[in-house]
Amino acid sequence: MAERKFFGTDGIRGLVGEGPITPEFVMKLGWAAGRVLSKTGTKKVLIGKDTRISGYMLESALEAGLAAAGLKAAFTGPMPTPAVAYLTRTFRAEAGIVISASHNPYHDNGIKFFSAQGTKLPDDVELAIEAEMEKPLTCVESALLGKAYRIDDAAGRYIEFCKGTFPNHLSLEGFKIVVDCAHGATYHIAPKVFTELGAEIITIGCEPNGININDKVGATDVAALQAKVLEEKADFGIALDGDGDRVIMVDELGNKVDGDQIAYIIARDALRCGELKGGVVGTLMTNMGMEVALKNLGIPFVRAKVGDRYVMEELLRNNWLIGAENSGHVILLDKVTTGDGIVAGLQVMASIVASKMSLKELSDGMTMFPQVLENIRFKGENDPLQSEAVIAATQAVEQKLGDNGRVLLRKSGTEPLIRVMVEGQNAADVKQFALDIAKAVQENC
Incomplete structure (x- = not known):
């Protein structure tokens, strides 16, 4: 497999204006993707985004690149990542593109591609796009330039799809649910799904302003949801992340699920x-x-x-x-x-209704099992995972845990972090073990 220059395991991400996520890069990316994708089919690409302020700029850059390659751009506006995957299939598009950095802060952004089948692009297609990026940008003749248009009913279509995954014979009537949309792409989707299935809902994280996405709300920080569930005496709460592909729930006692x-x-x-x-x-x-x-x-x-x-x-x-x-x-x-x-959350709700049991x-x-995760920022000059001190600290903890726990050290795939995870039966021991290894990593970064 050829070495990748831009694509990671979850598309292309970075700080807006630095690294790969610049308007110039994104326009070239749209052109390169268009060149690869225009060889078959409808010459139409679906583009969705989350609520980050930079999404408007990057959306326009993608449109310009795709148009130069002769592809049409169909815009959905703010839309969850899984919705773009679904709508790409529904509209028989060549591909779907999501402008989002998922759970990251607003100043980051990224580009994720879906195939015509709503799955991540095959490796050979990503590598073909990277190869096109190395070529000078050219433009098709004027009569062949791509056009852009907006899909006005995209949200409604996805809402109906989500509701269709909930059993027809069940209802959420009588349930009080707190819904946290992380000020992200589900803010105008999730509340309608649960309301139309009969639930009484209380919303938080549903007022995006371009810079508050994932800010102390959503699946990456459920403290606000936990407090609201207890305050409202709700049956449970559901938290989604900025682009709607993650879900965390909170039970009636405020416990994270x-x-x-x-x-x-x-x-x-x-x-x-x-x-x-x-x-x-x-x-x-x-x-x-x-x-x-x-x-x-x-x-x-x-x-x-x-x-x-x-x-x-x-x-x-x-x-x-x-x-x-x-x-x-x-x-x-x-x-x-x-x-x-949303779909995963609905399946849990169906189990709650059908079993007549609470989420707890x-x-x-x-x-x-008690599990502790420590994140250490990694500058990249040295590889701490190869350090003798880190290896020794890890082996010492593994010996103490024996068969009753695990240690995992890895580099994050989306951020410059070393993640240290320790798991075992005793919470106090697990916490100390994680701190011991994290200290060794920090000292050898």
């Missing part, structure tokens, strides 16, 4: 209904409690590398349907082609 627990609830419900196909894919970060709980139910479980791309690869390899990351990416291949926070009662079936 993460992606591992959500996948466990969905898998157990599928098993109960006789609809489970195969097993569940987690990641290296998946809590050991999920592995143990699934084993007790007789449900197979495998771990993939961290990243929804790798979870998807493992699902396809095993021909399974349920995969998840503890951060809230939950993939349900019988319903969607990528992680979808459902999640109590899985006992979480």
